[in-house]
Amino acid sequence: MGDLVFNAEMTFGSWTHVHMDLLERLSLFHGIFIFSLAVPSSCCPELCNCHVGRVNCTGKGLRYVPENISPLTIALLLPRNAISALRPSSFFRLDHLQRLELQINLLSQLHLQAFQGLQSLRYLDLSFNLITYLQPETFNPLTSLTTLNLGNNRIRSLDPSAFRLLPSIQELLLHNNDLHVLDVSVLQKVPSAASFRLDGNPWACTCQILPLWRWMDENRDKIQEKEAIRCGLPGNRDQYPVLAIGKNHFRRCLENFTKHDYLFIFLIGIGLFMCSIFACFISSLAVVAYNRLRFKYKTRPHVYKKKIGAYVNRVVIDDEETNKAI
CATH class of the missing domain: 1.20.5 (Single alpha-helices involved in coiled-coils or other helix-helix interfaces)
Structure with missing residues (x-):
């Protein structure tokens, strides 16, 4: 009798688990179905592929961010195009956008209001472009951003307040740029970030890098590819690991x-x-x-x-x- 009750309970429990799993799947399918009804086919830009909140315009030779994008878009993929600039409100009405990929384009300028309205954006990839300078207020609207990839550009300097208003940032990637020096306050003003990439820059290992070197030394656990962070200057330190430099190297900096x-x-x-x-x-x-x-x-x-x-x-x-x- 006990075995019968136990088997019945097991059967009932298994059936309940299956039933709940089925309900979850049906609910997800219902949401997708409603979403597909809410997004008419006319909201998909020409040459792009659209499916359930995802607009894929990869490698279509686009020169500008396409118009006629559904305001319910969650992911917008624009890599491998020829986009050279982001105009004011290029992503107007995309309040639900969470992922934006713009890598491998020809971007050299980012308008001050290019990201206006993207308060839900969490992932932004601007790698492999031609960006040399960022205005301090460029990323201010991105209050929910957690990952910012600026790697493989031509950035030579960063304003100390460039990332000051990114309270949710977790990952900041600045690798493979043209940074010789960097005001350490750029990194200190994003205390929420837990991961950085600074490798691939020709760092000037002179007295100017001392504050940044101290920060790196104190935050080794937050730095990715730390062994690849190397000096570009002076000549006798070319390709020397920055974090391998001892304190004695900077002793004269404290005397002068x-x-x-x-x-x-x-x-x-x-x-x-x-x-x-x-x-x-x-x-x-x-x-x-x-x-x-x-x-x-x-x-x-x-x-x-x-x-x-x-x-x-x-x-x-x-x-x-x-x-x-x-």
């Missing part, structure tokens, strides 16, 4: 003034010079005021003496005249 130190000294010098001019002006005013007061002080008693003497003489004369009259 940096450009910031010289700037500070210069500003202090200007401040002292202006203060000295102001002090001279005030002291000259004080001297002039003192001389004027001194002059008045010397001249006033002399006038009083004349008046008093004249009055005394007049009194004496009056007395003499009075005595004669008597």
